Amino acid sequence: MLELNFEFFAIAGPAVLFAGISKGGFGSGAAFAAAAILALVVEPGLALGVMLPLLMLIDVATLRPYWRKWSFPDAKVLILGGVPGVALGAALYSVADADLFRLLIGGISIAFVGWQIAQARGLIRPAKKRLPIWAGWVAGAVAGFTSFVSHAGGPPAAVYMLSQRLSKTQFQATTVLLFWVINIVKFLPYAFLGLFTLETLKANVVLAPFALLGAWLGVKAHHLVPEWLFFRITYVLLVVTGSKLIWDALT
Template sequence: MTFPLITDPFFYAVAVPAVLLLGVSKSGFGAGFGSLAVPMMALAVTVPQAAAILMPVLLLMDLLGMAAFRKDFDLKLLKFLVPFGLVGTLVGALLFSLLDGKVVASIVGFFTLLFLAQRLLFPPRPDSPPPPKWLGALLTATSGFTSFVAHAGGPPISAYVIPLRLSPLKFTATLAFFFFVINLSKWIPYAWLGLLDLRNMATSLVLLPLAPVGVWAGVRMARRISQVLFYRVLYGGMFLTGCKLLWDGLR
């Protein structure tokens, strides 16, 4: 009996760096670079298949990230974010079969670049008030939705959390716990949609050993990087993500 595994060398050429980048992102730089993982893997497989293959990898990364930052998260902020994120995943589950992946990619990419342009052209003052709660609720629900569709929940929620000016550790820890809940909530809908088949799960097991490598690298960087450099790198990751998603949606 042949093991039902993706054997295309090109798939692994894009999947290996995608998983490592995802691990660094989830443990060290919030979600700035992580949203690039599915678009990179989609060069070799479909977006739904790439998202399904990453499910076990994400679960392990979330567990490792929470263990590393278990004392650093903002509980009050999490209590606000999680319910709206779950609403977004529910909407994503209900609309998944009706959505065109390119449309979702282009929307996420456009608003990611729009947020960055606003931050760079009109930088906030030190005494600027935090974003309003209604905007946080909308962006967090959008994050849950785009996370369900393509594991691209990082840019929308970063657009709300970055202006809160958390420390790098608190930023990373809070998003690590947030995305653990969001990613856990996607397992049953993904199974219901038929995405968690044997071939995808077997391929995921091959990539799984890369998860702790990426997380370890990200944790080391998050504990050593200055806050100024942290947000510069985060902005860089969001810029690359926005460009890649917009390109995927418009080409």
């Protein structure tokens, strides 16, 4: 059961603010850190249920600044792959227990950091040629699945979009459009699986201002804050929270 006490909001408030900044200005790749942080203090399913309406609110708040600045063909390819990925995530959730999702969220967190470090050191390089449409469908499916189980669909989608040579703002706008649609698709199965409760609704009402403030700050930071600084902070958070979740799942 979700206890709406001081400890919860002391952790959830900054986490949601951080998610808003990430989605509003930095391609949403790190927004899932909020779900990982919440999963430290509540059941993973409840953490996902709390975050989805807030992420949807951030999506709506960031649509206008990036309206029609996206690459619609690339977004369409990823969305077509993302829908079956969401369905696969829903099927897994219906048969899995909380510890498996702690393990998945923790593992995805650590893998995300490892991927980014490998890219920074030149061990993994963006594709020299634009990836074909079928690769976009695969990336979309992985994004839909990881988005469903941990709100972490950003990295697989980014792999495909980076190969398309999008500008910084076009990349950000395409990400906003993609996850606005994916999060809408996720809403019905989340509701069917019981991830929304009266307590998560109350939490959403209290945390909504943090989400909107974060989205506004993210849009401003998109042009002002160096990406390396934002993501280095993110990597530390993800390594700590991911390691703790994996430990909890295994012990």
